[in-house]
Amino acid sequence: MGKKILVWFRNDLRLHDNEMLVEAIAKSDEILPVFFFDPRQFEITRYQTIKTGAIRARFLLESVADLRSSFKKFGGDILIQLGKPEDLLPTLVSTYEITEVYHHREVASEETAVSTQVEDLLWKLRVNLRHFIGHTLYNKEDLPFPIKDIPDVFAQFKKKTERDAIVKPCFVTPTYINFVEVEHWGDLPSLTDLVVNEDVKNLATSEEFVGGETVALKRLDEFLNAGETIALSNTSLKKTEVISKLSPWLALGCLSPREVYWKMKEAEANYGLKPYFNQIVVGLLWRDYYRFMFKKHGNTFFKPAGFKNDAKINTHQDNELMKAWKAGNTGQPLVDAVMHELNTTGYINNTSRLLVATYLIYQLKLSWVVGAAYLEEKLIDYAPASNWGNWATVAGVGNDLRLTGSFDFEKQLKNFDPKGVYAQALGA
Missing domain, CATH: 3.40.50.620 (HUPs)
Known part of the structure; x- marks a missing residue:
């Protein structure tokens, strides 16, 4: 046999x-x-x-x-x-x-x-x-420290990893596969088969976010080609232009982080544009960091008190304020615009996530774990480590306690959408 x-x-x-x-x-x-x-x-x-x-x-x-x-x-x-x-x-x-x-x-x-x-x-x-x-850019055995000694501060993790670790080359895509003989491979369930607690009749269609490796590789090529166009036209870079929106495919493993890294390094060598690609690489490092933090600290990130024993814990309420935040009916135009985008597309960028999390925690004084759970439900790029790690950090109960109190909603408003253009564009 x-x-x-x-x-x-x-x-x-x-x-x-x-x-x-x-x-x-x-x-x-x-x-x-x-x-x-x-x-x-x-x-x-x-x-x-x-x-x-x-x-x-x-x-x-x-x-x-x-x-x-x-x-x-x-x-x-x-x-x-x-x-x-x-x-x-x-x-x-x-x-x-x-x-x-x-x-x-x-x-x-x-x-x-x-x-x-x-x-x-x-x-x-x-x-x-x-x-x-x-799932990671760096394999744990290639890190310059054992898991138990990984720095809790991201800046230290980034510095030491980039200096002393290597990103391995990608494995070659198979050219042949021999399969076990199966009489019936099973039918793909329908959305209504899976989603039994939500009405899917009026679910908005999405041309921008379609799952699968085929679309993922196409999106990566489009992002790289956009960088090439910028390089050849000598167009100045704006921060908003660097949002790749590759994270949904990274989250399900339709796209390998090493594939992204090496393709960007190749494009960088050909066209320059290090600032254009650097933000994406930093994003990949954040993904690694939180996965390794989960490996190091376990379930602490899921606990309302997190790493801060004396934290004031809100109850796991689902009151009217929480319902308004989820639905995008808080009366705060930018927060509501972001939440409508989340509920419609399943995606918001990292700046938007920080904004709505800060508003929930510090303006509405509601439980951060309920906010994290809601984004777990909605985000098509949901990954446990990144989602719960980020929320704990915003709530001031993450593993880097120096960040406690560093999230200012009014400051975020001014930096994110000073003229209210974003909220108006989304019809808030």
Whole structure:
């Protein structure tokens, strides 16, 4: 019997720069790609939000569908399963005579707990669960310090990492794949199958944000081409021009951070434009930083008191003020404009996120964890470490306590939209 490896896809929905996939192809005679739509990801949370809202769910469905299309070009497919991985994987391993299971390790507690359960169940079947790390720009083994000694201050982390660590080259995209024979690969669920706690009838369509590796690579090329155009025309750079909006595809792993990094380094070498690309690289470093902080500190980022034992804790209220903030009906034009954009598109830039978080925490005096949970529901680029890490920082309970009290709403208003143009453009 040939060696068969089950490749469990999670937030790594791509063929390019995918070490897990490359290794599985190299070490097996056949692979069985699998994706699980876990119903727990679409439930109501303790903060009365939906864990994965309709816009996020649609982006996920599009991304899985695109990966399925890519596998079909190789003569195979990806097995679609609706249910909990720990319930379904042992049966799949037995049914298809799997000899090993590969997956990417996550850092948040819920995802880690699922991996642990799966590993224990597979161990009883004498099947190994092999872990890969493919979400960060830097691999943890390439950092100039062990996880326990990573600086809590981002500036120190950035300085030491950029000076002493290396970004590894990308893994080559597979040119052939041999698949396990499967009679029925499973149907992709509809949005209404997944989203049972939200009305999806009037969900706005999006031409700008469509999930999947195909669109992700196209968007990266467009961003790089825009940089080339600026370089050739000697156009001066404005800060707002540097927003790449690549984060949704990075969050689901449709786009590799190393692919972004090396493509930008190549363009930088050809055309200059270091300031143009530098903000994107810093953004990738922030993603790494928060993932490594979660690895170092665990669940502290999810606790209302965070790292500050004497923090004043607001209750997990969903009162009228909170409802108005969520709906974009606070009466503050810019905040309302940003929230309408979030609710319609599933995306707002980082400056907007800081603005609405600062308003919720310091103007409305409401619970930051409920705000973080609401953005978890809505953001198509949601990643646990970045979202909860950023919110804890704004609330003054993050791991870098020197930032406590550094978020001033009035100052943010003046810097963000001094003439009210943004709010007017969005019809607030």
